[in-house]
Amino acid sequence: MGVNVISQILPYTVTLITGAIGGQILNHLIIGKRERIKIIQQQKYKFYLPLYSLIITYFERSTLYRADTYKKNITNSANREEILRVIEANIDYANGEVLEAFYLTKNMKYYTDIGGFQERDFEHQLFYKILKSYYIMEKKNRYDIKINILFFQIYILTLDMKLPNPQEALTYKSLMDKEKLCKYYSLFDFEKIMISTPEKKELFLKKLLKRVSIDNENILIDYFFVHSLNLLDPKEFQNKNSMLKVLNDKEDVALSVFNRQYLRSQILFSICHSYFYERGEKFQYYKKEFDSLPREKKLAFEYFEEGDLIKITIKGNLYSIKPTKKAIDDFEEDLHNIKMVRKLRDVNDKTSD
Numbered sequence: 001m002g003v004n005v006i007s008q009i010l011p012y013t014v015t016l017i018t019g020a021i022g023g024q025i026l027n028h029l030i031i032g033k034r035e036r037i038k039i040i041q042q043q044k045y046k047f048y049l050p051l052y053s054l055i056i057t058y059f060e061r062s063t064l065y066r067a068d069t070y071k072k073n074i075t076n077s078a079n080r081e082e083i084l085r086v087i088e089a090n091i092d093y094a095n096g097e098v099l100e101a102f103y104l105t106k107n108m109k110y111y112t113d114i115g116g117f118q119e120r121d122f123e124h125q126l127f128y129k130i131l132k133s134y135y136i137m138e139k140k141n142r143y144d145i146k147i148n149i150l151f152f153q154i155y156i157l158t159l160d161m162k163l164p165n166p167q168e169a170l171t172y173k174s175l176m177d178k179e180k181l182c183k184y185y186s187l188f189d190f191e192k193i194m195i196s197t198p199e200k201k202e203l204f205l206k207k208l209l210k211r212v213s214i215d216n217e218n219i220l221i222d223y224f225f226v227h228s229l230n231l232l233d234p235k236e237f238q239n240k241n242s243m244l245k246v247l248n249d250k251e252d253v254a255l256s257v258f259n260r261q262y263l264r265s266q267i268l269f270s271i272c273h274s275y276f277y278e279r280g281e282k283f284q285y286y287k288k289e290f291d292s293l294p295r296e297k298k299l300a301f302e303y304f305e306e307g308d309l310i311k312i313t314i315k316g317n318l319y320s321i322k323p324t325k326k327a328i329d330d331f332e333e334d335l336h337n338i339k340m341v342r343k344l345r346d347v348n349d350k351t352s353d
Contacts, residue, residue, distance in 0.1 A: 040137070047093035048134040054083045055127045059152050063170035080123065095133055101126040124156050132187055147178050153190035158224060160194065161201050169224040176220070180212045222248065226266060252294040264300045271310060272323045272331035283321040290319045
């Protein structure tokens with residue numbers, strides 16, 4: 001009799017116990033899911049969203065035409081320091097990739113970094129990883145976020161390539177077709193190119209600028225690769241395109257005295273840069289090509305040759321132009337002065353903060 005009762009009760013008992021355990025597991029899963037959602041929301045609203053806004057503001061200020069003339073009490077240095085303060089204050093909400101980048105940046109102070117350039121590179125990589133994490137958190141379906149990150153990646157790439165003036169070049173980002181940029185390029189494309197050779201980086205960027213430019217003359221490439229486009233005399237600014245056409249052998253036009261001087265400085269810088277980083281190939285011409293160069297450019301070569309700044313070697317039908325020791329000394333001194341000015345400017349920014 002007792003056995004019968006037990007056999008009758010047992011299935012119900014097992015069902016009750018199983019149901020109770022199952023209910024606890026289900027409840028735990030529901031609570032776990034709620035906790036995960038809560039954690040993600042906290043990460044988003046306390047860390048990634050505020051920092052996304054701050055980093056994009058920093059980028060826009062860095063690439064705003066003559067940004068130094070606006071809100072002089074707020075410098076790019078102040079923007080950058082504010083971003084780093086917010087990161088450190090809320091670092092508990094960061095993912096592993098951002099954490100790693102943050103501590104690499106923080107530990108840069110223990111290494112020799114003349115001019116602070118490497119530290120700035122680490123900071124920009126940290127900022128990019130925050131932007132990327134926010135984009136992934138938003139399930140990668142936000143066009144507005146993607147385009148901002150792609151612009152920021154172009155900025156990092158140009159700085160890494162040590163292009164003449166990436167901040168000023170990116171003031172012309174309005175000449176880029178945003179839809180084409182988003183369609184043809186992904187965040188991964190830039191990550192991949194960042195670890196490639198200098199030659200591949202240059203080819204990639206020029207191809208990108210040509211593909212997404214809304215200007216058929218490809219003047220956008222000139223903005224990025226010309227030594228500097230910040231002409232000092234406002235009256236001459238409208239003649240900038242004429243100078244660029246001569247510089248790139250596109251058209252033979254007469255230049256003003258100011259633009260002629262400016263053109264010479266660009267050509268000489270380019271000759272030295274080509275000699276060291278492009279094996280001088282940029283300034284090798286066959287006789288027919290040399291004869292067809294814009295008159296203003298050939299006048300510049302004559303000026304340099306008379307001033308012992310270049311040496312023109314003719315072998316058969318090939319003209320090769322190389323910088324002299326004097327030109328190289330001036331070139332290296334110019335680069336040194338640029339670094340010193342940037343370093344002094346950063347020191348002044350920190351002092352004014």
